[in-house]
Amino acid sequence: MSRFSADAIVVGGGLAGMAAAIAVAKAGLSTIHLAPTAPPDRRTSALMMPSVEYLRRAGLVESPEALGQALTQIRIIDATRRLIRAPETLFDATEIGLAAFGWNFANSRLLERFHAVAATLANLQTRPLGATALQRLDDGWSVTLSDGTTLSAPLIVGADGKKSLVRSAVGLRTSERQFSQSALVCDLELGRPIGGTSIEFHYPQGPFTLVPAGGNRANLVWIDDADVLLAAQAGGEAQLLGQFAEKSQRLFGSIAMATPSFVFPLSTLSVASAGLDGVVLTGESAHAFPPIGAQGLNLGLRDVADLAEALAGVDRSKPDWAMTVSADYASRRAADLVRTGGLVDTLFRSLLADMIPAQALRAGGLWALKLAPGLRRQAFDVGMGRR
CATH class of the missing domain: 3.50.50.60 (FAD/NAD(P)-binding domain)
Structure with missing residues (x-):
């Protein structure tokens, strides 16, 4: 033994x-x-x-399907006011012969x-x-x-x-490495559903992302400077919902909190x-x-x-x-x-990145992904972790 x-x-x-x-x-x-x-x-x-x-x-x-929500599309919106902005880009799982990129659980x-x-x-x-x-x-x-x-x-x-x-x-x-940014996360009930589309609004200090969670519910991940997020959270629910509506460009009708929000710092290891x-x-x-x-x-x-x-x-x-x-x-x-x-x-x-060369590279990269099928397919493989 x-x-x-x-x-x-x-x-x-x-x-x-x-x-x-x-x-x-x-x-x-x-x-x-x-x-x-x-x-x-x-x-x-x-x-x-x-x-x-x-x-x-x-x-x-x-x-x-018994546990999660299918992710069928990814929509990227450059919501910055930078000199060089990226085009709005939509990725659809059907482009690579899949019903969904994955599932949100x-x-x-x-x-x-x-x-x-x-x-x-x-x-x-x-x-x-x-x-x-x-x-x-x-x-x-x-x-x-x-x-x-x-x-x-x-x-x-x-x-x-x-x-x-x-x-x-x-x-x-x-x-x-520790970042100055943090992430605020919570679940939201939207006036209009987003279906199976994950929507990323890109802002200077990080993305504001809505991930489909079934029905009219979406999971929010908002990345910004830590003091901005903590101040938004401290302002109370009404103020926080007002910022959510502004960040999402008021595309989804009414917004209500489905879960409490919490903020955590970002780092890499x-x-x-x-x-x-x-x-x-x-x-x-x-x-x-x-x-x-x-x-x-x-x-x-x-x-x-x-x-x-x-x-x-x-x-x-x-x-x-x-x-x-x-x-x-x-x-x-x-x-x-x-x-x-x-x-x-x-x-x-x-x-x-705020430097103009970096802005141009980011915008050019999204244009290439928007227009070049071969490059889009490679991006799908990398993003999905295919080996």
Whole structure:
């Protein structure tokens, strides 16, 4: 009998952590998932079709239409008053032979579905506790839990967020940057529905985006300077709704709050390597971006898919199998993390640039995407995370 508590310990109870725990257990490993109780996640995630297809293959989602709203179009409106403005641009999924680019899901509904799947796996044990320490053993890792008990395993999966204890304990280096901008998010009820179209109004300090959430409801993501957003929020609901109407150019009739708003700061985080010494990082433990281009959870699910591939290809009869998995995983993830991080950074910087050459490049780029079918198809592939 193994002296380890399990083959793998997954740390982190968010969507990426849940998906990772299920993938590891489905690979045949005895798995302990440390998922401390957290407040309800009121955010949403726009998952592109490759991510939705992975969820289907992994048995995590059977019918996306039962959980989310199809995203069929993306409309970009340059709402700045810059000297050189970009043209209004519409991307339609039918251009690439798809019914939808992806689906917009409420995180709480996805998490509920993942928990239901996890409950069917006999080799997956979930504990509502966090980790407080991680210590290297000769042939694995020891994890101290928030109740003072310890567990051990050859493989550790860190899915414990931007301030990852797992990442710090293993010594994986990060590169981080804080922005002056923050994001205000909430759900709105619109007087006129937006159907399946995600609409982005581009302003000098960031986009004001409405993502379809079914019926007349839309998820709002408003990026601006932190003091602007906090002042708008502090002014009360009537003032806030007035700003929403102005920012959306009064295109959707009446606007009402469907959920409270909250503001969070924006930053980026990347790691030099996503795996080392029997430890792998998934989700925001390995990467974090501003909510631009719908890349966050999409990238996290690609992490999980590559982890599943690394586990499928390893010989676990060998004593160093976990080391092999972490090295293989790091290699598989390297190019995607660099490519996606560069894409999101470039997009975010281009939206904020005030210099006339940058304005011309951004406008010219959108004109090219508007008029050149081949370039549009490449942009679709990059934006959807196709590999």
